[in-house]
Amino acid sequence: MDIKDVVKQFGFEGELKSVNEFGSGHINKTYIALYDCNGNEKRYVVQEINTAVFKDPEGLMENVFAVTEYLKEIIAENGGNPERETLSFIRTRDGKMYYETEEGRCFRAYVFVENSVSYDSADTPELFGKSGAAFGKFQNMLAEFPAETLNETIPNFHNTAWRFENEFLQSIFAASNELLSECEDDIEFVTARRDDMSVLSDLLEDGKLPLRVTHNDTKLNNVMFDEDTNECVCVIDLDTVMPGLALYDFGDSIRFGASTAAEDEQNLDNVSLDLDYFKAYVRGYLSEAGETLTQEEKHYLAFSAKLMTLECGMRFLTDYLNGNIYFKTKYDKHNLIRARNQFKLVEDIEGKLDEMNRIVRSIDLEFKAKHLFQ
Numbered sequence: 368m369d370i371k372d373v374v375k376q377f378g379f380e381g382e383l384k385s386v387n388e389f390g391s392g393h394i395n396k397t398y399i400a401l402y403d404c405n406g407n408e409k410r411y412v413v414q415e416i417n418t419a420v421f422k423d424p425e426g427l428m429e430n431v432f433a434v435t436e437y438l439k440e441i442i443a444e445n446g447g448n449p450e451r452e453t454l455s456f457i458r459t460r461d462g463k464m465y466y467e468t469e470e471g472r473c474f475r476a477y478v479f480v481e482n483s484v485s486y487d488s489a490d491t492p493e494l495f496g497k498s499g500a501a502f503g504k505f506q507n508m509l510a511e512f513p514a515e516t517l518n519e520t521i522p523n524f525h526n527t528a529w530r531f532e533n534e535f536l537q538s539i540f541a542a543s544n545e546l547l548s549e550c551e552d553d554i555e556f557v558t559a560r561r562d563d564m565s566v567l568s569d570l571l572e573d574g575k576l577p578l579r580v581t582h583n584d585t586k587l588n589n590v591m592f593d594e595d596t597n598e599c600v601c602v603i604d605l606d607t608v609m610p611g612l613a614l615y616d617f618g619d620s621i622r623f624g625a626s627t628a629a630e631d632e633q634n635l636d637n638v639s640l641d642l643d644y645f646k647a648y649v650r651g652y653l654s655e656a657g658e659t660l661t662q663e664e665k666h667y668l669a670f671s672a673k674l675m676t677l678e679c680g681m682r683f684l685t686d687y688l689n690g691n692i693y694f695k696t697k698y699d700k701h702n703l704i705r706a707r708n709q710f711k712l713v714e715d716i717e718g719k720l721d722e723m724n725r726i727v728r729s730i731d732l733e734f735k736a737k738h739l740f741q
Contacts, residue, residue: 370413374400376459376466377476379411386413395606399479410479411457415472416465421606424473426518428464430608431475432456433517434509434580441508451480452601483591483600488624492647494587494597495624499651501590501599502582502620506613509580510659514610517580521607524583525615527678528565531557535681538688546688550703556710557681563674567614567667575663581611585620613664617652618671621645622679625672626712630679631705638711640672640719646726653727657734665731669723673716680709 374386381404389399389412396415401408416424435456439449449455455478459466465475489495523529539547539554547554570576582589584607591600623630625644628637649668653660683706686693691702716723 370398373466373468373474374398374411374413374476376474377411377413377457378460379409379457379476380404381409384408400476410481411476412479413474413476415474416606418471418473421520423518423520424465424467427520427606428456428475430517430520431605432464434512434605434608437512438508450478454478454480454601454603454605480591480600480603482594484594485588485591485603487588489587489644492641492643495644496647496651497592497597497599498585498587498590498624499620499648500655501602501651502585502616503652503655503657504599505582505602506579506616506656507659512580514578514580517608517610519609521583521609524607524609525581525611525675525678526568527563527674527681528568530678530681530685531561531564535685538685542688550684550688553684553703553706553710556713557677557684560677560713563677567612567671567674570663570667571612576612576614576667577661577664578610579613581609581613581616583607583609583611583615583619585616586623612671613656613660614667614671615675617668618673618675619679620648620652621672622676622709622712624648628708630708631701632708633704635707635711638708639715640712640723642719642722642726645672645723646730649727649730653730653734657731658738665727668727669716669720672723673713673720676709676713676716680706680713683709 370386371383374383379400379402381402384401384403386398386400389397395417398413400411400413402411416427418424421427435453438453442449442452456464457476457478458464465473467473486494489498535557567576571578582602582605584604589602589604591603592598593600621640625641625648627639627641632638683694683702687700687702687706694702696702
């Protein structure tokens with residue numbers, strides 16, 4: 368099917384001038400459609416949803432529309448710009464949330480966020496801290512949203528204990544003796560931390576942690592910054608918005624953004640947690656979400672960084688034992704390198720947990736004091 372025929376299915380304003388492929392995303396194929404609206408240019412993003420990854424496009428789009436429409440109301444109530452501070456999704460001409468072709472291909476569309484930029488990595492703690500504020504604000508604005516009404520589009524996404532029992536152990540049972548011998552120390556590293564894996568899920572089950580709306584892909588490049596002021600505009604890539612724990616989002620941000628090396632760095636001496644970046648993110652995050660989070664959630668912020676890093680490393684190792692069938696790889700041992708990289712980061716976090724907890728408590732008390740005297 369011609370992409371121009373797809374674009375015409377949506378309720379865009381103006382006359383179509385061009386449509387071209389855009390970006391380098393690994394999951395969904397993205398296009399930019401340029402329209403002429405009475406002499407003014409307007410751009411729309413059109414994406415083909417990867418239904419091999421997202422097997423429930425209906426549920427995914429129900430989540431996206433529910434969350435963005437709720438955010439627009441909250442932003443408007445607080446005097447913000449709803450058309451810029453969250454994504455504006457466009458329905459098809461017959462009112463549907465996405466367009467499905469006769470062949471079963473699924474497309475959705477939203478307004479392009481003009482005059483904005485994103486970053487793949489943070490060159491300074493300050494920039495990383497701004498992304499923390501963006502995700503903290505995202506969490507704060509959705510604090511009253513009924514998270515239980517959202518669809519769990521990827522079941523057990525951050526259920527670390529479930530992944531251990533149902534994916535990791537199965538990969539061990541199916542692996543060759545050669546692979547098991549090669550990965551013996553790595554397997555032992557994971558199994559030695561088995562008790563950590565159910566800490567957060569047990570607290571959720573016991574009602575000690577609240578169920579929240581979670582983004583589940585809190586990387587820096589999912590925050591748009593204003594081109595002129597370099598301040599945060601909005602959070603994007605809402606495909607994995609689901610019910611979960613705020614700690615999952617926080618921990619994964621730290622895992623990816625506060626590491627001193629890329630997640631496939633082979634020289635493990637270069638891998639550690641940068642406490643300056645951690646502190647900046649905590650400050651940004653709590654500046655926006657601090658009053659929303661419970662004390663129990665704050666207590667486990669530092670631990671969540673360890674857990675999400677352990678989970679990610681375990682998933683890389685699982686895929687390596689399974690023959691590299693899930694994550695894209697550039698060479699045979701790519702997933703093994705990634706796993707060992709994450710395990711080194713886990714070790715470094717373990718050695719810094721006391722200091723990380725002290726940083727969280729100090730910043731939390733600082734904000735509480737400010738609010739007390741306002």
